[in-house]
Amino acid sequence: MLEIFIQSMLIGYSGAMMPGSLLTYTLDQSIKIGAKAGLLISIGHALLELILVILIFLGMGQYLGTAFAQMTIGVLGGIVLLFFGISMVKDSYLGKVSIDFQSEADDKHGNILIGGALVSAANPYFIVWWTAVGLGLIMNAYNTLGPIGIILFYLGHIISDLTWYVFISLLVSKTRSFINLKVYKIIITVLGFSLIIFGAGFLVTSAKIIFHYF
Numbered sequence: 001m002l003e004i005f006i007q008s009m010l011i012g013y014s015g016a017m018m019p020g021s022l023l024t025y026t027l028d029q030s031i032k033i034g035a036k037a038g039l040l041i042s043i044g045h046a047l048l049e050l051i052l053v054i055l056i057f058l059g060m061g062q063y064l065g066t067a068f069a070q071m072t073i074g075v076l077g078g079i080v081l082l083f084f085g086i087s088m089v090k091d092s093y094l095g096k097v098s099i100d101f102q103s104e105a106d107d108k109h110g111n112i113l114i115g116g117a118l119v120s121a122a123n124p125y126f127i128v129w130w131t132a133v134g135l136g137l138i139m140n141a142y143n144t145l146g147p148i149g150i151i152l153f154y155l156g157h158i159i160s161d162l163t164w165y166v167f168i169s170l171l172v173s174k175t176r177s178f179i180n181l182k183v184y185k186i187i188i189t190v191l192g193f194s195l196i197i198f199g200a201g202f203l204v205t206s207a208k209i210i211f212h213y214f
Contacts, residue, residue, distance in 0.1 A: 004141050004149055005156040011137070012160030015129065021081055021198040025119045026165050028088065028191045029112050030172035031184070037112060038169030039162070044116025046158040052130050053154055056138055065131035067209050070124050074206030077122030081199030084119070088192030092185045124202055 022045065029037035055064065063069060091097050120126055141149035179187070 001145060001148075001152060004144060005152045008137065008141075008153045008156030009160045011133075012157040013164060016161050016164040021123055021195055022116070022119050022165075023168070024191050024194045024198070025084070025115060026168055027172060028188065029115070030169040031176050031179070031187065033112070034173040034176070035166065035169040038165040038167070040112040041116030041119075042158070042162040042165045044113040044118075045120045045161055045165075048117040048120050049130075049158065049161075050154065052127070052134070053138060053150065056130060056135050057142070057150065061131045061135045064127050067212075070128060071206045071209045073121070073127055074124040074202045074209070077124055078199040078201075078203035078206065080118055080122040081195045081202065084115075085192045085195030085197075085199060088188050088195065092188040092192065095185075097181075097185055097188050122199070122202070124205065 022041070026038055026041050029041065052064075055061070137153060138150055141153040143149075145152065
């Protein structure tokens with residue numbers, strides 16, 4: 001029982017610690033609202049993963065892993081990340097970003113939670129991982145302990161995401177008070193361009209799949 005939980009948590013950390021669009025989004029929101037950003041983003045991410053675990057267990061994994069699904073997710077995800085990235089760069093360029101962290105702490109937290117789910121869903125490799133690796137882990141957990149095994153697997157996985165992103169947010173929140181407006185704009189611009197690059201990469205990958213099959 002403990003083995004399933006620990007294995008899931010360790011594998012979860014190996015994925016969570018990899019640089020990507022979700023980490024970039026977490027850094028951006030952590031600068032704006034502090035440590036609570038990591039918690040909100042993790043919850044949004046965990047809710048999406050719960051839906052995926054249920055769908056995979058119900059037999060939808062084979063469809064999520066198809067080239068058509070990867071292409072669709074890649075196109076939609078690329079557009080979402082491009083929108084987020086361009087918005088960040090534009091706001092920084094137009095001077096719409098503020099260093100007044102106290103007022104930004106009242107930001108709509110529900111939007112950040114949804115953003116965590118959207119940024120996760122925008123990554124086609126996220127779906128590929130769950131259908132290729134996650135499916136095997138889920139079935140192994142189920143064959144070992146039945147539904148309890150799946151619950152332990154899911155809990156271990158989301159705990160790794162939760163602890164890592166909250167840790168990142170805590171680090172950022174401890175240093176953000178030393179950031180002046182000029183540095184803040186540069187950081188937002190760099191993070192925005194990072195999301196644009198991720199989004200463009202997803203669109204290029206999807207285009208290759210389209211050209212290969214059509």
